[in-house]
Amino acid sequence: METLDGGARVGDAEDLFDPPPLKPEPEHPPLYMRDVLARDPFPPPANMFEDQQAYLGSGPIPASRYFSRDYAALEKEKMWSKVWQFACWGHDIPNPGDIHVYRILDRSVLVVRQRDGSVKAFVNACLHRGRELCETHTHQNELKCPYHYFTWGLDGSHKWTPAKWDFPQLDEKKFSLPEIRVEEWNGFLFVNFDTDAPNLASYMGSRFLDHWKGWDFSNRYKAVHVKKTINCNWKAGMDAFIEGFHAFASHSQGAAISCEDIGQFDIYDDAPHMSRFILPLGMPSFRLDPRPDDATAFEYMCAGFLPEALGTDEGRLQPGEDARAGSARVARKSYVKKYGIDPATVSDSEALDAISYFMFPNFMPWPTLAYPLVYRFTPLEDPDWCVWETMLFHPFTGERPPSCAVNDLGTDGSMVDDATELGGLALVLHQDDVQLPAVQRGMKNLASGELILTETQELRIRHLHKVLEDYINR
Amino acid sequence: MRIEPLGETIRLRPGEPLMRGAQRQGLSWPTICHGQAFCGQCWVRVTDSAEPLPEPDAKERNALRAVPSHLQGPTVRLACQLKPTGTITVERAQVSRPAPTPKPEQGQAE
Numbered sequence: 001m002e003t004l005d006g007g008a009r010v011g012d013a014e015d016l017f018d019p020p021p022l023k024p025e026p027e028h029p030p031l032y033m034r035d036v037l038a039r040d041p042f043p044p045p046a047n048m049f050e051d052q053q054a055y056l057g058s059g060p061i062p063a064s065r066y067f068s069r070d071y072a073a074l075e076k077e078k079m080w081s082k083v084w085q086f087a088c089w090g091h092d093i094p095n096p097g098d099i100h101v102y103r104i105l106d107r108s109v110l111v112v113r114q115r116d117g118s119v120k121a122f123v124n125a126c127l128h129r130g131r132e133l134c135e136t137h138t139h140q141n142e143l144k145c146p147y148h149y150f151t152w153g154l155d156g157s158h159k160w161t162p163a164k165w166d167f168p169q170l171d172e173k174k175f176s177l178p179e180i181r182v183e184e185w186n187g188f189l190f191v192n193f194d195t196d197a198p199n200l201a202s203y204m205g206s207r208f209l210d211h212w213k214g215w216d217f218s219n220r221y222k223a224v225h226v227k228k229t230i231n232c233n234w235k236a237g238m239d240a241f242i243e244g245f246h247a248f249a250s251h252s253q254g255a256a257i258s259c260e261d262i263g264q265f266d267i268y269d270d271a272p273h274m275s276r277f278i279l280p281l282g283m284p285s286f287r288l289d290p291r292p293d294d295a296t297a298f299e300y301m302c303a304g305f306l307p308e309a310l311g312t313d314e315g316r317l318q319p320g321e322d323a324r325a326g327s328a329r330v331a332r333k334s335y336v337k338k339y340g341i342d343p344a345t346v347s348d349s350e351a352l353d354a355i356s357y358f359m360f361p362n363f364m365p366w367p368t369l370a371y372p373l374v375y376r377f378t379p380l381e382d383p384d385w386c387v388w389e390t391m392l393f394h395p396f397t398g399e400r401p402p403s404c405a406v407n408d409l410g411t412d413g414s415m416v417d418d419a420t421e422l423g424g425l426a427l428v429l430h431q432d433d434v435q436l437p438a439v440q441r442g443m444k445n446l447a448s449g450e451l452i453l454t455e456t457q458e459l460r461i462r463h464l465h466k467v468l469e470d471y472i473n474r
Numbered sequence: 475m476r477i478e479p480l481g482e483t484i485r486l487r488p489g490e491p492l493m494r495g496a497q498r499q500g501l502s503w504p505t506i507c508h509g510q511a512f513c514g515q516c517w518v519r520v521t522d523s524a525e526p527l528p529e530p531d532a533k534e535r536n537a538l539r540a541v542p543s544h545l546q547g548p549t550v551r552l553a554c555q556l557k558p559t560g561t562i563t564v565e566r567a568q569v570s571r572p573a574p575t576p577k578p579e580q581g582q583a584e
């Protein structure tokens with residue numbers, strides 16, 4: 001390697017040594033996700049075979065959508081004001097008077113558990129001079145503005161006016177807090193600022209609701225909630241979680257056990273707000289060269305699910321078992337041990353695979369036990385920044401455990417060092433945390449101003465943009 | 475350096491990382507990032523070393539997190555980073571010599 005002035009050499013001749021090239025990848029690997037699902041000894045729910053990929057072409061995406069302030073303003077005006085958006089997990093506000101503060105850009109909503117157990121949502125602003133009524137998650141008997149003590153009941157009805165004699169213009173009967181629409185699905189609460197929007201069920205679509213019929217969260221509790229403020233656009237963050245393509249390079253440690261290169265990517269014409277992927281675990285990536293054998297892939301899986309079985313008969317592949325079937329066996333056993341669940345209810349795919357749903361624009365629930373996740377990316381006013389949340393919903397038996405506290409890492413906390421409750425996921429998220437700010441910076445440098453995407457593996461990114469553009473052009 | 479279970483012995487140049495010396499001499503070594511200390515795929519277990527091994531630096535320690543937890547341990551190192559100062563023996567099952575052997579360079583096999 002030569003210095004720019006051609007003078008002193010800063011390396012030596014060995015630096016010119018070319019590493020062997022990566023394996024050429026001219027074709028789809030010799031297997032598809034549906035083949036894997038079809039031959040699983042314990043077959044998956046029927047919906048997983050609905051691999052209806054609508055085709056969205058192979059065109060580029062303008063990079064400016066990720067950093068332009070004008071585009072962010074359009075998103076705010078035309079999209080965020082119109083959509084059903086995930087506000088909070090209902091069990092985070094279990095008792096009357098529990099209040100969650102949902103913030104999106106410059107808007108803020110109080111999600112309030114009522115005395116009768118129902119939920120109402122209100123614009124978070126005192127009707128006097130606008131002070132926010134609550135700033136963070138809280139418990140209150142009434143909604144009292146800390147500035148002058150104007151007071152409303154939990155149901156939003158007006159209760160008390162300070163110096164009432166001095167507000168001759170006030171009609172207290174008409175002085176209720178303006179309500180925001182709020183609806184519940186599977187324990188999650190969604191709000192919508194648009195009074196004309198269809199209800200939540202039709203927004204989600206019957207296909208989404210059907211898929212989730214077998215994935216009831218009434219026996220799940222929020223066990224982990226990690227929050228990080230990160231230097232990338234909310235869509236750049238989302239992108240990293242709706243494709244599996246980056247896993248081989250960014251999360252190489254999983255390559256021996258995860259084969260996202262044959263993943264299934266689903267979008268549906270009849271469910272415009274939804275997308276899904278299914279990425280197979282318990283088999284090595286076809287991109288690995290050499291590709292590990294079944295015994296190795298199984299050993300890695302077993303180490304993750306049931307480390308105590310390593311070295312015992314249980315920790316070896318049984319006659320006729322491949323890595324995937326063996327992995328499903330130990331995974332199922334670990335769920336029985338950890339959660340006390342009935343193994344007969346968990347198919348191989350549900351025991352192993354990375355299955356991710358997306359409900360536009362901010363709700364990414366993963367239905368199965370392998371990765372019981374919900375991700376959310378929330379834009380901040382500066383399009384270069386967003387808030388990234390990771391939640392884990394574990395099954396429980398007996399009395400419902402309370403939701404965990406939120407571990408807020410701020411801008412500088414580390415997923416690996418400060419969020420150990422994430423377990424094995426911490427390293428994965430740390431790796432994403434390292435990539436994303438560099439993605440955000442690099443996108444602004446692109447000479448072409450365009451991102452290019454794969455047709456299938458990044459189909460869900462295309463879909464995200466399509467839905468977003470549909471709102472913006474409405 | 476001796477590589478088991480392949481059973482080959484190769485000579486490294488001074489200051490040369492294990493994986494690079496092995497690749498230079500035609501061995502196939504598991505890696506995804508090709509020596510950027512990122513993927514952790516190149517891990518080896520050091521079973522014998524004439525000299526004390528240099529401590530892993532921050533870069534190597536960080537990438538060692540990517541080695542499957544059941545394989546981690548004080549003798550597990552990244553072959554793309556480890557620059558031994560004396561004769562060593564390492565163990566890594568997936569290291570192989572591909573069939574068409576490239577023509578030998580200097581720093582030949584012992």
Ligand code: FES
Nearest residue numbers: 509512513514554
């Ligand atoms: S080759 Fe990737 S970490 Fe060593």
Ligand SMILES: [Fe+2]
Nearest residue numbers: 240250428432
């Ligand atoms: Fe990732």
